[in-house]
Amino acid sequence: MAEMLIYIIVMSITPGPNTILSLSNAAAVGLRKGVRLNIGMLVGISIVTAAAYMASGIIYTLIPSADVFLRIPAFVYLVYLAWKTFRKGSIEDGGKTASFSEGLILQLVNIKVYLLALTAIATYIMPESETLLHSVLLSALIPLICFISGLIWAAGGAMLSGIYKRHTRVVCSLLALSLLYCAVRIFI
Secondary structure (H helix, E strand, O other): OOHHHHHHHHHHHHHHHHHHHHHHHHHHHHHHHHHHHHHHHHHHHHHHOOOOHHHHHHHHHHOOHHHHHHHHHHHHHHHHHHHHHHHHHHOOOOOOOOOOHHHHHHHHHHHHHHHHHHOOOOHHHHOOOOOOOHHHHHHHHHHHHHHHHHHHHHHHHOOHHHHHHHHHHHHHHHHHHHHHHHHHHHOO
16 A cells, blocks of 8 residues: 555656646746646546546456557647647736646646556555445545645646746746657657
């Protein structure tokens, strides 16, 4: 159980599309307005985790290269987010908040979330669980811990909002490059 928690925490708190978007959004609009994005992420992660739970036993035996189908839309969406983040530094967006649906969509194409859910379920949860209820409850920890990690990054973004507002162009450029890096890493 401890290994599973460590794995989920490390995977969810390390930089990736979720954390970068959460930080950027909260830095731009504040923590309170930025929570909608994180709730969308929570719903998306919950959907992915439920799907991973139902499919983990068959996905790798029937379709060993299933992740290839997830990589292309994930790459496209991350490039889109990078472009949007970069443009935020050059065009006044009127404090527009990233939406619930943007958070949801990010999770549905985020390969890191799929890998996290599939690995945690197949490696730690299914082999260790004695009952269906136990495995479902352990699986519910995945979206919960990811949500908390996103809020931690959002709080960091809100605390750094002064820097963000003074150096929007530089910060947005760095965040956009980070998202592009995540997109490229999908294929490496």
